[in-house]
Amino acid sequence: MPILQSLNPQHGLESTNHLRVAAHLIIGPPASNFRCETPGRTVRSSWFADQGASADLDSSTTNWQRLPTPQRCRLIGGAATFVARAADELVAACQSDQRTDPAETIASELLPLCSALKFIQRRGRKVLADRHCGWWGRPLWLWGASARVSRVPHGRVLVLGTWNYPVLLPGVQVAQALAGGNQVFLKPAPGTERASELLAKCFYDAGVPVHQLQVLDSTTEAAVAQMNSGVELVVLTGAADTGRKVLAAAATSLTHSIMELSGCDAAIVLPGADLKRVVRALAFGLRFNSGATCIGPRRLMVPPEFMPALMDALKAEFADDESVVVHPAARFGAASLIQDALDHGASDLLGVFDRDRLIETGQMQIVLLGDVQPDHDIASADVFAPVLSIMSVESLQQAIQWVNQCPYRLAASVFGPKSEALKVANQLSVGTVIVNDLIAPTADPRLPLGGRGESGFGVTRGAEGLLAMTVPRVVSVRKGNIAPHLEPRRASDQQLLGGLLQFSHGGTLKCRIAGLRRMVKAGKNRDNRDGEAS
Structure with missing residues (x-):
């Protein structure tokens, strides 16, 4: 079975070892100049040894920050090898009521994570490289000035982990x-402690100092204590309500934040769309991780003429699906929203919704809601359960409006001919638009992920996410003796500066020549006054 095919939760695997071996082959062997001295937490890389750095890597972050960026990125990339080696342990640690298929863990977490690590190794140096600003493009009035823009660490970064993808995200x-040079504190979500410990060990084994990456307790109190002790950046993946609480705490110290929050993603079906492809994609999205995916499909917007055929195909696809278990934190909210929609005219197309069962046991089958209206609460809510609200749209502009007016705008999918789908994509106010697919393309390590509205702000992943883990530091140098701003003010300054403004930005050649004449005249007046004064 091809590796990427294992993304489909309907495919089983005889043994996770097959995928682990395949992952190792894709990722490649460990870099030859990095080695683990011990299987434990204290690790020394050959770079430190070659440079004669301190043997105690846990004592300070100074050595890590002073590492050249290419070396840090190579160390981070080397962690992919140890992720591949620990695949079986990581798969077991990620097992939960929602994650029941080992293949999902490898396909949705381990492979994308290793690809992201290798992306940092290959591209991190270029992304984080200094930018020199010399004479080219420099304003005339800054003669002799040059500058260097460097990306430097925030300092201490608090990462608040999530339970649904505890390794990848x-x-x-x-x-x-870490690649940006920061000291990192990882606060696992409750229930993901083991996965976080294994993840950290992969970085330690690759050569990251233990002091540089610390795993906290999974309690809220641990996160609060760390914020109170001081951090320069907080990165949260979680619900919008959690984001508000974290932001309130961060606001007291004006701490920088990146918020990757809830979604209510829509799939828009255009005329000419391959309906079989639409059904297959929706089946993948609703089943994947038992529906516990922030960029999973929650709304389906369909033209009336396609509604009967698509409804029949969806009902046939999900007719025999078994129940899944919804996370305790999402049960009551999902049950209430589904019931509210039914009470206000929506229909249970499969006839499988059982509110009491969902609340009491967490079990539910995939729910297809027909006749959902835009004013139903579920049409603009962050439901973290396998439910799809099907909405009839009278026009393409109406679908675009419904997407853009939703408070949650993390991602969206558009199904249809490429040219038409791209026109729609360019009008959607969301973080990510996927054409003729959903979820899977967002795992591309080159791409950033971030939302709009109540889906958060800032980005993670890709080059943009790497830059977000740093801040710019500008160092400007003035050479030579030309520094007119340091000279005493003169009567001709206004005429001289006005002429410079006109010469530089006058627009037409005639206007710019006039500005040059003003500058020459101002210079002569200044020389005459200087001569009279002497």
């Missing part, structure tokens, strides 16, 4: 923060 954030 915090793993990439931790990796990018």
